[in-house]
Amino acid sequence: MLGTMLLVLLLVGQVAQAPPDSRLALDDVARVVEPTGPIQCPKVPLVSYRGDVIRYASPLRVNPDFRDRLRRFEAVVRDTAIEIYGRAPTQILHLGSFNCRRIRTWPDYLSEHGLGNALDVAGFVFAPLPRRATLPAELPKALARAFRVRIDPDWQGTQGVAALHARFLHALTQRLVARLDIFRVLLGPAYPGHKNHFHFDCAPWHIVEI
Numbered sequence: 301m302l303g304t305m306l307l308v309l310l311l312v313g314q315v316a317q318a319p320p321d322s323r324l325a326l327d328d329v330a331r332v333v334e335p336t337g338p339i340q341c342p343k344v345p346l347v348s349y350r351g352d353v354i355r356y357a358s359p360l361r362v363n364p365d366f367r368d369r370l371r372r373f374e375a376v377v378r379d380t381a382i383e384i385y386g387r388a389p390t391q392i393l394h395l396g397s398f399n400c401r402r403i404r405t406w407p408d409y410l411s412e413h414g415l416g417n418a419l420d421v422a423g424f425v426f427a428p429l430p431r432r433a434t435l436p437a438e439l440p441k442a443l444a445r446a447f448r449v450r451i452d453p454d455w456q457g458t459q460g461v462a463a464l465h466a467r468f469l470h471a472l473t474q475r476l477v478a479r480l481d482i483f484r485v486l487l488g489p490a491y492p493g494h495k496n497h498f499h500f501d502c503a504p505w506h507i508v509e510i
């Protein structure tokens with residue numbers, strides 16, 4: 301019995317240490333499309349997903365493989381938030397998941413949104429501190445109340461609470477970039493058209509421009 305538990309713990313420990321990236325079923329789907337005219341997206345499996353570790357503000361439509369990556373993403377959000385704010389957010393604000401369209405700047409290519417293989421994250425919602433909990437001493441008192449962190453404007457925050465939010469957002473993206481078992485493409489304010497959101501996807505190539 302003890303031996304089995306130990307084995308389970310060891311296995312869980314290995315999973316937590318970021319296994320190497322693996323091939324995904326969507327890697328074999330062709331992304332090249334006609335640059336103009338009506339677009340047809342390949343029929344791929346899509347599921348509705350509300351978030352297991354942290355809920356999304358509204359349900360997502362995503363490919364099941366991408367949903368598994370999102371669970372790991374939510375765990376990184378939770379852990380980073382607990383380190384910085386002493387509590388996890390209760391909701392992830394997003395600007396969309398499945399959406400059959402081209403990449404705006406590369407119209408010969410289908411957007412990963414067209415495969416349910418992408419998510420645009422706009423921010424995070426934190427509920428008020430529970431009555432019996434104590435706010436970490438170094439945090440501004442205002443953070444005992446409900447608050448939101450948004451990529452725009454908090455990514456650029458330099459003072460007070462805004463600087464803390466910037467620290468959270470930057471720490472989060474650094475960790476996500478280092479986790480090769482979560483996303484392959486990570487775009488943010490440094491990339492044209494992404495001032496107010498992070499775009500994360502699992503395309504069969506690797507791009508980081510946060």
Ligand SMILES: [Zn+2]
Nearest residue numbers: 418419420499
């Ligand atoms: Zn996007």
